[in-house]
Amino acid sequence: MALQRPASLTDDFLQGLVARVPSTSGGSWKLTEVYTGDLLVELPQSTPADIERAYAEARAAQREWAAWPLKERLAVFKRAHALFIENAQTTTDLIQAESGKNRRMAIEETCDPVMVMSHYLKRAPHLLKPVKRGGPIPMLSTSTEIRQPKGVVAIIAPWNFPFATGISDSISALMAGNAIVLKPDNKTALSPLYGISMLEQAGLPKGLFQVVCGEGPDVGPTLIDHANYVMFTGSTSTGRVIGERAGRNLIGCCLELGGKNPMIVLEDADLDEVVQGAIFGAFGNTGQICMHIERMYLPESRYDEFRDRFVAATEALTIGAAYDFGPDMGSLVSPDHMERVRAHVDDAVAKGATVLTGGKARPDLGPAFFEPTILEGVTKDMLAGVTETFGPVVALHRYRTVDEAVALANDTDYGLNASVWGGDVATACQVGMRIESGNVNINDILATAFASKGTPSGGVKQSGVGARHGDQGMLKYTDVQNLAVLKKQVMGAKPGQDYDTYVAGMLGGLKMMRKTRIR
Structure with a gap:
C-alpha cells in the first residue's frame, strides 16, 4: 500500500x-x-x-x-x-x-x-x-552596563x-x-x-x-x-x-x-531503566542526535545481562515509514547518509567487530532505512570506534573499575554529552563530574540536560565553542556598552595643586575604597 x-x-x-x-x-x-x-x-x-x-x-x-x-x-x-x-x-x-x-x-x-x-x-x-553600578569616584560617578x-x-x-x-x-x-x-x-x-x-x-x-x-x-x-x-x-x-x-x-x-558520546552504567543501576534509556540513547531519531550515545560501558559483572536484554529490546523495535505514531524508528535523512552509516558498520566488521543485531540497510522500507545495530568488539582502529557515525549504531564495551570506565569515556577528541546510570545518585554524580563533557545526564540520556533551558548547553574539546540556553x-x-558618567571634574590634580600631594591623596583614597568595600 x-x-x-x-x-x-x-x-x-x-x-x-x-x-x-x-x-x-x-x-x-x-x-x-x-x-x-x-x-x-x-x-x-x-x-x-x-x-x-x-x-x-x-x-x-x-x-x-x-x-x-x-x-x-x-x-x-x-x-x-x-x-x-x-x-x-x-x-x-x-x-x-x-x-x-x-x-x-x-x-x-x-x-x-x-x-x-x-x-x-x-x-x-x-x-x-540596563544595570547601573558605581564608578571610580563614589557619589560622583556611575557606570551603566547596557546591552x-x-x-x-x-x-x-x-x-x-x-x-x-x-x-x-x-x-x-x-x-x-x-x-x-x-x-x-x-x-x-x-x-x-x-x-x-x-x-x-x-x-x-x-x-x-x-x-x-x-x-x-x-x-x-x-x-x-x-x-x-x-x-x-x-x-x-x-x-x-x-x-x-x-x-x-x-x-x-x-x-x-560533533560528539562521540559515552554512557557509563554503574553496578547498582536499575537495568530496567537503563535498557529503556539505552534504546532511546542509541536509536532515538534513528541515531541522528548530536547528543545521542555511540559508546556504552558496562561493568563486567552485569555486561552479559545488559547485552542480552538490550539486544532483545532492540529487535522488538518496529521500523517503518508512517505519518502516525506506529513505528518506533524512522528513516535516515538521505540515501547518501545511509551509505555513510553502512560504511562504518562494514569497516568495523572487516576489522573484527561482531554485529549482535542489525547491521543492514532496509531498501524494502524506503531508500534510506537502516536497521538499529549493536556492535561488540569495536576498537579505535575502526571508523565506528573514533568517528561520529550519526546513525542507529552503538558499540558495547566492558570495564573492570570505575576509573577505567571514566578513562575510556574520556578517550576521545569530543566532549558534547555523556550519560551515567546508577542507583546511588550521589555516586553517579561524582562519576559524571569526572567526564570531560559539556553535558552530563544522570539516569537519563540527553533530554534532562537539553530541556533545562535555564542552564547553558554546549560542548568542550572538539565539540564546540560557546553555548545555547541559559x-x-x-x-x-x-554587545556590552559601558555608559560612564562623571558628575563633577575631580579626577586629576586641582589647578595649582602639588602633584605629590595629589598622588598621596589618590593612594589614600584607594586604601579607603578597599576598607569600605566601595567599588
Whole structure:
C-alpha cells in the first residue's frame, strides 16, 4: 500500500513556503520526501547577490525592530507561543516529510521553540535591563552596563533538527533586538520556513527574518562575511572553517559540533531503566542526535545481562515509514547518509567487530532505512570506534573499575554529552563530574540536560565553542556598552595643586575604597 502523504502538505502550501527564499539565478534543488524519494518541491537556491540583498533588507528592518520597546518585542513571542502549539501537527508533518524521522521525534521537536520562548519571555526583561553600578569616584560617578543588539545574526541550521535549531536559536537573538539570516540545510528547509511564517503571523516585522538556501561552499562565505555574529550547529570539520572565517572578520560565533558520546552504567543501576534509556540513547531519531550515545560501558559483572536484554529490546523495535505514531524508528535523512552509516558498520566488521543485531540497510522500507545495530568488539582502529557515525549504531564495551570506565569515556577528541546510570545518585554524580563533557545526564540520556533551558548547553574539546540556553544563550547576541558618567571634574590634580600631594591623596583614597568595600 502506497504511503499517504498528510493532507496538510499540499502543493500550494509547499510552494508558498519556498517562495520566501530569494533566488535570481541560483537554480533550484529537488527537496524530496525521505520515506519514498518522491519530489516534494523545487527549493530555490540563493546566489551571493541574493544573500547580500537579504542582509540589506534585514539591516533596514533591524534598525526599526531594535527601537521597539522590549515589552512590544516580547508580545510578538507571546502570540507566537500559542500559534506554534496550535499548528504543531502541521509542523510535525513537514518535519517528517523532509527528514524521515518517526512521528514521536517530530512532535517533540516542535516543542523546543515553545520551551525556549517560555524561558526567555521570563528571563529577557532581567537580562536586557540596563544595570547601573558605581564608578571610580563614589557619589560622583556611575557606570551603566547596557546591552545592545549585535545587528544581523547568521544562523546555520543542520538537517537533524531543522525546526528546533533554525527557530529556537533565533528566538533569543530576535528578542534582544537582532535580525536573522538563516541558512537551513537544503534537505530540511520547509519546517523552519513554516516557523518564520508563524512568527510573522504573530507580528514579527516582515524582512527581519531572512532565509537563504544553497550548498555550504556556495553560500557560506558571503553569509559569514556580512554577519555580525554566527550561530552554527553541525560537524566539527565545518565548524573549524566557520570559526576561522568569523575570526578573520573579528565577529563572534557559537559552534555546537560533533560528539562521540559515552554512557557509563554503574553496578547498582536499575537495568530496567537503563535498557529503556539505552534504546532511546542509541536509536532515538534513528541515531541522528548530536547528543545521542555511540559508546556504552558496562561493568563486567552485569555486561552479559545488559547485552542480552538490550539486544532483545532492540529487535522488538518496529521500523517503518508512517505519518502516525506506529513505528518506533524512522528513516535516515538521505540515501547518501545511509551509505555513510553502512560504511562504518562494514569497516568495523572487516576489522573484527561482531554485529549482535542489525547491521543492514532496509531498501524494502524506503531508500534510506537502516536497521538499529549493536556492535561488540569495536576498537579505535575502526571508523565506528573514533568517528561520529550519526546513525542507529552503538558499540558495547566492558570495564573492570570505575576509573577505567571514566578513562575510556574520556578517550576521545569530543566532549558534547555523556550519560551515567546508577542507583546511588550521589555516586553517579561524582562519576559524571569526572567526564570531560559539556553535558552530563544522570539516569537519563540527553533530554534532562537539553530541556533545562535555564542552564547553558554546549560542548568542550572538539565539540564546540560557546553555548545555547541559559543567560549566555541570549547575552551572546548582544554587545556590552559601558555608559560612564562623571558628575563633577575631580579626577586629576586641582589647578595649582602639588602633584605629590595629589598622588598621596589618590593612594589614600584607594586604601579607603578597599576598607569600605566601595567599588
